[in-house]
Amino acid sequence: MNQKLSDVEKLHQIKKIGDASATQAMVSLTELLGTDVEMDVTSANLISIYSIPQIVGNEEMVGLYSNFSGTISGSMLFLLTTDSVKELSNVMLADFADEDTDEMFTEMQKSVVIEIGNIVASSFVDTWANTFSIELSHNTPIFGYDFADSFIDHALIKAANNGDFVIMFKNKFCVVGMDINFTILMFPDPDKLQNIFDMF
Numbered sequence: 001m002n003q004k005l006s007d008v009e010k011l012h013q014i015k016k017i018g019d020a021s022a023t024q025a026m027v028s029l030t031e032l033l034g035t036d037v038e039m040d041v042t043s044a045n046l047i048s049i050y051s052i053p054q055i056v057g058n059e060e061m062v063g064l065y066s067n068f069s070g071t072i073s074g075s076m077l078f079l080l081t082t083d084s085v086k087e088l089s090n091v092m093l094a095d096f097a098d099e100d101t102d103e104m105f106t107e108m109q110k111s112v113v114i115e116i117g118n119i120v121a122s123s124f125v126d127t128w129a130n131t132f133s134i135e136l137s138h139n140t141p142i143f144g145y146d147f148a149d150s151f152i153d154h155a156l157i158k159a160a161n162n163g164d165f166v167i168m169f170k171n172k173f174c175v176v177g178m179d180i181n182f183t184i185l186m187f188p189d190p191d192k193l194q195n196i197f198d199m200f
Helices: 007-033 049-056 082-092 107-132 148-159 192-198
Strands: 037-048 060-070 074-081 136-138 142-147 165-175 178-188
Touching (some): 007 037, 007 082, 007 107, 074 082, 074 107, 107 136
Antiparallel strands (some): 037 165, 060 142
């Protein structure tokens, strides 16, 4: 690739990788959910880790953590609203009786959203690996439910040792008439962020 791309042009290329990842995710999610799925990456930006709380807000959300490793390494955090998680799980669990639970989410609902997060994570990791012919793998996401700033505080503690910036993808997920907006944050490990930009 052109080694003289500006940082803005490199972010545009990262956005294109996000678009390709979304296309791959759509195929898998359509098969999983049994209905047509559309997924768009509306933007990709390099932002300061300290600006995340202002961007994300502080409502109760579901967070999915996944570590990736290989030529580049770090972690991903997926943030979805509680309503989005319930709507998506209802599509998958329409033929199953509700579980009795005092928790916000049943174990089946958690399993569904973890599988959806795993598909999206796999799509992003596989697309990066295929684009640059590198080796990458990721862990199955871990489910969490808390206020958004708690997720961010946890991520900031880990990311503060890694650098001041994170790649943020804003995504739109459309299924059975639902428009679900969610955020993917990529926290590269120390010295890996520059490696990502040097690939272009």
